[in-house]
Amino acid sequence: MAFIEIKNLLKRFKKVVAVNHIDLDVIEGEMLTLLGPSGCGKTTTLRCIAGLETPEEGDIVIDGKSMLSEGFIHPSQRGLGMVFQNYAVWPHMKVFNNVAYGLKLQKISRKIVQERTQEVLELVGLEGLGERYPSQLSGGQQQRVALARALVRNPKVLLLDEPLSNLDAKLRENMRFEIKSLVKRMGITAVYVTHDQAEAMVISDRIAVMNSGDIVQIGTAREIYKQPANKFVADFIGTMNFMSGEIVQSPRDVDAVCVRTEFSEKVLCTTDSVTEATPGKKVYVSIRPEDVEVFTEPPQARENLFKGVIVHKAYLGNFLYFFINVNGTMIQAQVPHSLPQDEGQEVHLFLDPQKCMVLF
Amino acid sequence: MSRGNIILAAFLWLIVAFFILYPLSILLQESFTITGTDSWGISNYLEFFKDTYYLRVLGNTLLLSMFVLLTTTVFGVPLAYILARYRHRGKTIFTALILLPIVLPAFAGVFAFIIFFGKYGTLNLLLMNTGLIETPINFIYGLHGLVFVQSLHMLPFIVLGLSAGFTNIDPSFEEAAEVEGASGFWRFITITLPLCTPSYLAGAVLVFLWPFTDWLTPMILGQTNLLPSVAYINIAYHFTDMHRKYMGIVAVVIAAVFCISLFLVARWWVEKKKYTGLSKGTTSEGRVIEPGPLLKMGAYAYLLFIAFIVLLIPIVLGLSAFSRRWVFEPFPTYWTLENFRLILLESPILIKNSFLYSGLALVFGVAFGLPAAYIIARSRVPGKDALDFVITLMLAFPGIAVGVGYMLAFWDKIPLARYWIIMPLALFARRLPWTFLLRRPRKYRARADSELFLPYRCLCCSRACSSA
Amino acid sequence: MMFFIMAFQEISTAIFLYRGGWETLPIGIYLNWHRGMEFGIAAAMAFLMIVITFILLLIASKIGGNMLKAAWSTDE
Numbered sequence: 001m002a003f004i005e006i007k008n009l010l011k012r013f014k015k016v017v018a019v020n021h022i023d024l025d026v027i028e029g030e031m032l033t034l035l036g037p038s039g040c041g042k043t044t045t046l047r048c049i050a051g052l053e054t055p056e057e058g059d060i061v062i063d064g065k066s067m068l069s070e071g072f073i074h075p076s077q078r079g080l081g082m083v084f085q086n087y088a089v090w091p092h093m094k095v096f097n098n099v100a101y102g103l104k105l106q107k108i109s110r111k112i113v114q115e116r117t118q119e120v121l122e123l124v125g126l127e128g129l130g131e132r133y134p135s136q137l138s139g140g141q142q143q144r145v146a147l148a149r150a151l152v153r154n155p156k157v158l159l160l161d162e163p164l165s166n167l168d169a170k171l172r173e174n175m176r177f178e179i180k181s182l183v184k185r186m187g188i189t190a191v192y193v194t195h196d197q198a199e200a201m202v203i204s205d206r207i208a209v210m211n212s213g214d215i216v217q218i219g220t221a222r223e224i225y226k227q228p229a230n231k232f233v234a235d236f237i238g239t240m241n242f243m244s245g246e247i248v249q250s251p252r253d254v255d256a257v258c259v260r261t262e263f264s265e266k267v268l269c270t271t272d273s274v275t276e277a278t279p280g281k282k283v284y285v286s287i288r289p290e291d292v293e294v295f296t297e298p299p300q301a302r303e304n305l306f307k308g309v310i311v312h313k314a315y316l317g318n319f320l321y322f323f324i325n326v327n328g329t330m331i332q333a334q335v336p337h338s339l340p341q342d343e344g345q346e347v348h349l350f351l352d353p354q355k356c357m358v359l360f
Numbered sequence: 361m362s363r364g365n366i367i368l369a370a371f372l373w374l375i376v377a378f379f380i381l382y383p384l385s386i387l388l389q390e391s392f393t394i395t396g397t398d399s400w401g402i403s404n405y406l407e408f409f410k411d412t413y414y415l416r417v418l419g420n421t422l423l424l425s426m427f428v429l430l431t432t433t434v435f436g437v438p439l440a441y442i443l444a445r446y447r448h449r450g451k452t453i454f455t456a457l458i459l460l461p462i463v464l465p466a467f468a469g470v471f472a473f474i475i476f477f478g479k480y481g482t483l484n485l486l487l488m489n490t491g492l493i494e495t496p497i498n499f500i501y502g503l504h505g506l507v508f509v510q511s512l513h514m515l516p517f518i519v520l521g522l523s524a525g526f527t528n529i530d531p532s533f534e535e536a537a538e539v540e541g542a543s544g545f546w547r548f549i550t551i552t553l554p555l556c557t558p559s560y561l562a563g564a565v566l567v568f569l570w571p572f573t574d575w576l577t578p579m580i581l582g583q584t585n586l587l588p589s590v591a592y593i594n595i596a597y598h599f600t601d602m603h604r605k606y607m608g609i610v611a612v613v614i615a616a617v618f619c620i621s622l623f624l625v626a627r628w629w630v631e632k633k634k635y636t637g638l639s640k641g642t643t644s645e646g647r648v649i650e651p652g653p654l655l656k657m658g659a660y661a662y663l664l665f666i667a668f669i670v671l672l673i674p675i676v677l678g679l680s681a682f683s684r685r686w687v688f689e690p691f692p693t694y695w696t697l698e699n700f701r702l703i704l705l706e707s708p709i710l711i712k713n714s715f716l717y718s719g720l721a722l723v724f725g726v727a728f729g730l731p732a733a734y735i736i737a738r739s740r741v742p743g744k745d746a747l748d749f750v751i752t753l754m755l756a757f758p759g760i761a762v763g764v765g766y767m768l769a770f771w772d773k774i775p776l777a778r779y780w781i782i783m784p785l786a787l788f789a790r791r792l793p794w795t796f797l798l799r800r801p802r803k804y805r806a807r808a809d810s811e812l813f814l815p816y817r818c819l820c821c822s823r824a825c826s827s828a
Numbered sequence: 829m830m831f832f833i834m835a836f837q838e839i840s841t842a843i844f845l846y847r848g849g850w851e852t853l854p855i856g857i858y859l860n861w862h863r864g865m866e867f868g869i870a871a872a873m874a875f876l877m878i879v880i881t882f883i884l885l886l887i888a889s890k891i892g893g894n895m896l897k898a899a900w901s902t903d904e
Contacts, residue, residue, distance in 0.1 A: 052535050076541030088532035092554040101550075102540030149540070463881055467857060468874040475871070576858065674878050681872035699872035703856075710856040710873070717852060718836040759838065783852070787838050 002061075003028035003189045004049065004157065009058035011044050018044040019055065020213035026191060031183055033192045033200040036210035037236070042193045043161055045210070049191060050082050050159050051075035063156055076102075080157040081150030085165060087142045089134045089149070095121070096130035099148045106153075120148045123182070140171045147179070151186070158183060158190040164199065176202045197237045201225070209233050231284050231359045241292065241331050242359075243267070243285040247278065257358060259285050263327035268303045269356040284359045291355040292333035294322065295348040296341060304351040313343050324349060362739075369741040372732050376750055379789045383765035390768050391613045393606060404610045414590075414611070421587040421615075424506065424571040431511040432518045432567050433560075437553075439515070439666060440522035442659045457667040459516040464673055466513050470580045472676040473500055473509055482676075506581050510574060512669065514567040521563030525556030558630045565626035565756075572615045573758040587615050588760055595764060609764060616761040623756030713783070720784035725791065754793045762790045832884065836877070853877055 002025035011019040019041040026032045034042035047053040049060055051067065052075060060067040062080075067073045075082075090098055100117040121127055124144040134142050143163060150158060163179070164172045180203050183190045194200050200207050201221040208218045209232075217229035228234035231242065245261035259267045267285050298305065308326035315321075322333045326349060333349070341347055392400045408414045443455055461469065476482045477499035484496040499505060533555060537547045553560075575588035584593060594608025681699055703710070735741055736748045766786050842852055857873045 050535075050539060052538070075535075075539045080539065082536065082539045084532040084536060086530060086532055088530065088536040090533060090536075090551060090555070092557075101537070101542070105541045105546070146536075149536070153540075463885070464878055465854060465874065467854070468878060471857075471871055471874055674875070677871050677875040677878065681875040699869050700876070702869055703872060703876065710853050711876075714836055714852040714854075717842075718832050722832045763842070783842060786842065790838055 002026060003030075003063060004191070005059075005061040006045070006049070007059045007061070009045065009048060009055050009060065011041075011048055011053060011055040017213050019048065021058070022210075022213070022215050024208060024215060024218070026189055028189055029187050030205045031180065031190045031192060031203060033194060033204035033207045034210055035194060035197060035200040035207050035236070038195055039212075040210040041213040042195075042210050046159055046161055046191060046193045049157070050080060051078055078157070079155055080159055081153065081155035082159040083143075083146045083150050083161065083163045085162040087146040087163075087166070089142050089145045091134050093133075094130065095126065095132050095134065095137070095145050098134065098145055099130075099152050102149065102153050116152060117148075120152045123151070124148045139167050140175065143167060143175065147182070151188075156189065158188045160190065160192045162194055163192075165194070165196070172199070179203065201237075209236060211236075228286075228357070228359065231286070234286055234357070234359055239289055239332060241287050241289065243329055243331075245283060245285055247281045247283060247358075256353060259283060259358065261285055261329070263329040264306060266303075267351065267356065268353040269358045270354055281360075285351075286357045286359045287351055287355055289321070289332040289334040291352060292331060292335075293350040293352065294324070294333050294335045294339060294341075295350065296339070298348050299350055301350050304353055304356070306349045306351070307346060308349055309346055310341055310343050313341075322347075365735065365739040365741050368731055369735050369739070369744060369747070372728065372735060373743070373747060375728060376747065379785060380750065380754065380792065383769035383789075384761070386769040387609065387761060387765035388613060391606065391609045404606050408607065408610050408614070414607070417585050417587055417590050417611075418614070420585050421571055424503065424510070424586060425568045427503075427507045428510045428514060428571055429564060429568050431507055432515050433564070435511070435666070436515055436518035436522060438662065440519045440526060441548075442663060443519065444523035444526035446656070446659055454663045454667060457670055458519060458663070460670045461513050461673070462516045466574060467576055467580070468677060469513055469673050470509050470577050471680075472673040473505070474580070475680055476672055476676050477505070501582050503583060506578055506583050509577055509581070510570055513577075514570050515666075517563040517566050518560070519563075521559045521561075522556055525559030526552065528559070529555050561626055561630055565623055569619045569622060569756060569758075572619050573760065575760055587611055588758065591615065591760060591764075609768075612758070612761050612764050615758050619756045619758055620753055623753070717784040717787055720781075721787035721791070724784065724788040728788070728792070751793050754790075759790055762786065836881070 004024075004026035006022060006024040009019050009022050009024075010017070022041075022045065024032075024045075034045055036042045044053060048055045049062075049067075051073060054072065055068070059069045062078055065073075067078060090101075093101070096117060099120060100113050103113045103116055117130070118127070121130055124147050126141065126144050126148060129137065129141065134145060137145065143166075146163070150160075160179070164175050167175060176199055192200075192203055194203075204221065206218060206220055207224050209216045209224060209229075211232050217224055217233050219227075224233060224237055228237065228240075234240045235242070243261045243263070245259040245267065248258050248260045248266070256268060256270050259269055261267055269285055293299075306326045308324040308331065310322050311325050311330065312323040313320060320335050320337060320339060322335055324331045324333055324347060331349065339347075389400075391404060392402065394401050394403055439458060443451065443458070474481065478484070479496045479498060479501070481499075483499065484493075487493045488496065500508070529552065534547055534551055537551045542550065572587060575586075575592040578584065578586045578589045579592070584590065588611075591608045591611035594604045594611065682695055682697065732747070732751065736744050763786065766782065766789070770782060836853075838854065842855055853873055853876070857870045857877075
């Protein structure tokens with residue numbers, strides 16, 4: 001049962017379509033990330049959920065209650081907390097008042113407000129800082145204030161709009177895990193917006209990849225990495241070698257095709273979408289750098305064996321990274337240290353057909 | 361740091377010293393002089409603060425300042441909000457109209473309002489003709505009229521500062537409050553307005569200081585028991601009575617000291633509290649909302665009302681300028697060019713002088729402002745910050761203090777005031793920070809203290825707008 | 829431009845320093861009011877000043893092209 005249902009959502013700004021008729025379900029207790037490049041509509045989708053934007057078409061249902069079709073529900077009545085990209089911590093209020101602001105607006109006793117606020121401040125690790133002004137806090141601490149403020153009213157849904165983008169790299173990595181464990185501990189359903197694929201993979205249960213107003217693929221981090229739906233997703237998540245080509249032969253086996261590329265007459269690939277793989281179709285043969293196998297001597301394999309010259313070699317700590325020229329096509333490979341070859345030397349490449357994907 | 365820069369800086373300092381510091385020090389010195397002797401003492405000041413009359417004058421001025429600030433704030437906050445946030449037609453033209461008073465000389469407003477709101481002015485006569493009232497209502501003469509005229513003159517400063525504030529606030533500050541459940545008005549009071557205090561204050565301090573500077577409007581409206589007017593009357597009318605003259609000078613110095621201290625306090629506070637630095641803007645135009653139809657009508661009516669009052673100034677003056685013996689009638693009946701003929705025939709010298717002095721002052725201003733901006737922004741000459749500081753202080757300095765200072769300083773010892781060149785020189789000195797500010801490179805203006813200059817910068821915009 | 833207009837309207841400073849033959853328009857306005865409540869002439873002078881101000885602004889914006897740009901370009 002989906003906790004948040006987005007149905008056929010359409011949002012335009014003037015003539016520009018920001019969110020193009022998308023459907024999306026968020027399961028209760030799940031942390032879902034909207035991932036995509038800037039301008040893909042991810043923030044607009046989030047703001048529609050929050051009620052900060054009014055979509056032209058479609059409906060949003062939170063916990064069984066429609067936010068739009070039975071009259072517009074005000075953001076504050078949707079039972080959600082939100083963390084903004086720039087934290088939006090009010091600089092003229094002390095930390096305590098920032099967090100307690102929403103509680104004070106409800107008709108509850110001062111004592112409960114006091115207790116609840118202290119509780120949340122402790123939860124995010126800000127105990128004892130309630131009397132400070134935001135300008136006296138570090139960026140990470142301000143971030144926690146924003147988080148505490150979003151959590152103080154016990155929201156059913158937590159919305160996070162690129163909450164870590166203003167922090168420095170080291171802090172950002174720590175905060176990812178911290179936010180995830182906090183949200184999981186509280187059992188809140190969360191929608192997280194980011195353009196950082198590593199962040200998305202760490203923090204989310206599921207990722208919805210967006211591009212120019214559409215949701216391109218939804219799945220776990222592993223699914224999206226291992227089985228990208230198209231070239232855009234494969235390119236956006238991790239690194240991928242793309243070799244453009246054309247399908248030359250109908251599949252012999254059930255799930256394999258041959259592709260003619262610029263560097264070779266025949267590259268054998270597996271594919272799930274056999275039906276689309278008709279001869280003559282333009283496709284991209286795609287393989288992750290870590291799946292490219294590099295040998296000094298020709299290996300035993302019969303197919304997908306190529307010779308290439310190392311153009312660049314980089315030492316990246318736990319492995320080496322090669323840029324290999326195969327008949328004019330540059331292929332990136334991630335290889336173990338044991339490989340002695342240097343720039344300018346010849347190597348043999350094996351592109352395992354099981355790991356070669358055909359993407360459109 | 362090159363030799364040339366040092367020489368240039370020294371030269372600029374020389375100009376500042378001679379045309380600003382020297383006359384002001386003479387002014388200060390004179391204020392300590394005991395009547396009839398050559399000795400110095402604080403007796404003048406003691407007398408000022410012992411005399412209930414002067415204390416009352418000081419109190420009146422403070423009271424007037426508060427009233428003016430209150431009025432401009434009450435009218436300015438909704439005005440700024442409408443201009444900054446509502447999506448409506450004719451935004452530019454309304455902005456231009458509402459900012460118009462700064463382009464107009466302060467005294468133009470008084471004359472126009474006397475004609476319109478005066479005892480036998482248009483409004484009273486119209487009301488009496490329709491039988492609504494029997495005897496004319498005193499709209500303008502008195503403290504309330506003074507508050508009205510000065511408020512209208514200073515309204516743009518508040519509106520400019522605030523609307524810049526409203527536009528520059530990061531929208532997410534308000535959105536966060538919206539999500540937390542704050543209603544529109546509460547959100548405005550607890551979030552929007554407090555975040556705008558620095559930009560508000562920048563304008564407010566100038567508004568508050570205006571009654572300490574403006575002596576002419578009170579005099580025209582018959583309110584002479586205010587600090588600058590008292591100072592003017594004492595100095596200008598009682599030149600034979602040396603004692604009263606010194607008391608006048610004391611009043612000038614007190615007004616000037618008050619202005620400068622308040623200005624500095626405000627500047628310090630604004631710099632301490634610059635909230636805007638904390639936000640990272642996401643949209644350039646800020647939050648613009650589409651008001652409901654009722655609200656929109658109200659906003660329009662309000663804009664039209666203010667615009668009408670502002671437009672009264674040139675319209676009434678224009679009518680009056682082209683008419684003759686416009687008394688006891690709501691609108692002029694006898695049209696003539698006589699007034700202009702008189703001006704052009706009998707005193708074309710006034711116009712010539714005006715252009716000559718202002719033009720020369722402008723030449724001085726550019727000649728000083730360009731190198732000064734260069735030294736302060738680009739070089740590392742020691743003491744450049746002090747130069748910046750002194751020049752900036754002139755912003756808050758009452759014109760009357762400059763005038764009196766010049767009169768005292770350049771009469772006996774350095775007889776510059778015997779030649780007409782003193783006029784453009786005085787105008788130049790008076791408006792020194794303006795040349796300097798306007799010639800600052802953009803990069804430099806983006807500094808923190810620019811908050812306080814914001815209204816000034818906007819001024820330039822508004823001026824261009826108003827010619828549209 | 830701004831500076832010129834401000835100087836043009838200045839009275840506080842000038843009023844202490846002017847002598848016969850050095851009067852400017854603002855002083856003329858003041859004197860006309862002060863001497864005999866000659867409102868017509870004072871008003872005409874004030875109106876004249878407003879008109880001159882506007883013409884100056886118009887010229888400034890013509891030279892600078894765009895109105896707003898004209899205002900800003902006085903900055904540089």
